[in-house]
Amino acid sequence: MAAAELHHPDADRIDLTEVLAALGHPVRMEIVRTLAGAPTEFSCALVAQGLPRSTVTHHLRTLREAGVIRQSPAGRKLHLVLRRQDLERRFPGLLSLVTGEFAAPEPAVGPAP
Amino acid sequence: MAAAELHHPDADRIDLTEVLAALGHPVRMEIVRTLAGAPTEFSCALVAQGLPRSTVTHHLRTLREAGVIRQSPAGRKLHLVLRRQDLERRFPGLLSLVTGEFAAPEPAVGPAP
Numbered sequence: 001m002a003a004a005e006l007h008h009p010d011a012d013r014i015d016l017t018e019v020l021a022a023l024g025h026p027v028r029m030e031i032v033r034t035l036a037g038a039p040t041e042f043s044c045a046l047v048a049q050g051l052p053r054s055t056v057t058h059h060l061r062t063l064r065e066a067g068v069i070r071q072s073p074a075g076r077k078l079h080l081v082l083r084r085q086d087l088e089r090r091f092p093g094l095l096s097l098v099t100g101e102f103a104a105p106e107p108a109v110g111p112a113p
Numbered sequence: 114m115a116a117a118e119l120h121h122p123d124a125d126r127i128d129l130t131e132v133l134a135a136l137g138h139p140v141r142m143e144i145v146r147t148l149a150g151a152p153t154e155f156s157c158a159l160v161a162q163g164l165p166r167s168t169v170t171h172h173l174r175t176l177r178e179a180g181v182i183r184q185s186p187a188g189r190k191l192h193l194v195l196r197r198q199d200l201e202r203r204f205p206g207l208l209s210l211v212t213g214e215f216a217a218p219e220p221a222v223g224p225a226p
Contacts, residue, residue: 016211017142024134093206098129 006064006071011086014067019091022066023098027051028059032068032082036099041079044071119177119184124199127180132204135179136211140164141172145181145195149212154192157184 009015022028031047048056060080063069067086071078087095122128135141144160161169173193176182180199184191200208 017137017139019137020133020142020211021137024130024132024137026130029130029133091210094210097204097207098133 008064008070009067011067011083011090014083014086014090016091018066019068019087019094022062022068025059025062027055028063028068029098031059031063031080032095033099035069035080035082036095041072041074041081043074044078044080047080121177121183122180124180124196124203127196127199127203129204131179132181132200132207135175135181138172138175140168141176141181142211144172144176144193145208146212148182148193148195149208154185154187154194156187157191157193160193 023032027048034047035042044056044060048059060069060071060078064071067083070081070083072081073079082095084095136145140161147160148155157169157173161172173182173184173191177184180196183194183196185194186192195208197208
């Protein structure tokens with residue numbers, strides 16, 4: 001896939017339903033949480049390791065076309081970054097809900113042993 | 114479908130990824146927004162009118178199994194209700210994000226005519 005072909009929707013055209021559908025898959029959720037915890041741009045080769053690259057490519061395209069991530073060429077690789085500001089402006093709180101749950105999972109409910 | 118067979122996940126087992134996947138479809142989003150704006154429990158027959166009932170049944174099951182709605186028998190019909198409190202406790206702000214966008218859509222961006 002040539003970098004020139006990579007389409008990213010404008011921030012104002014990011015659709016909530018598409019974003020939720022993109023996030024609503026365990027692999028894509030894992031990718032988003034990985035990127036949320038990454039200090040800088042991240043290489044495509046480092047997400048969802050252990051899955052076939054064609055599968056990873058599919059999930060990254062779904063996230064990119066929904067407006068959740070940007071993919072930008074970096075030499076022969078693609079770098080990934082979360083579109084934090086765009087998502088926060090359009091859907092305040094969504095990203096922190098998704099990534100915050102990861103950081104602080106709901107405690108188990110039930111009687112003490 | 115007998116009412117006795119209707120499974121609803123416990124609130125503490127509602128999974129965010131499944132909820133987002135359930136919400137990430139235009140018909141299901143419309144159903145949720147309709148229920149959010151309904152004053153009381155709502156009849157299955159009144160949502161997503163114009164679609165085949167089998168399609169509506171599929172979407173309602175997806176929402177129910179994800180923990181987004183409850184379906185309860187009311188005579189020969191099923192009533193629907195959003196699981197507002199459960200969702201708000203588990204994923205604060207998600208439901209208002211989904212339904213709030215409906216109430217106050219992003220203004221169109223562009224130069225004035």
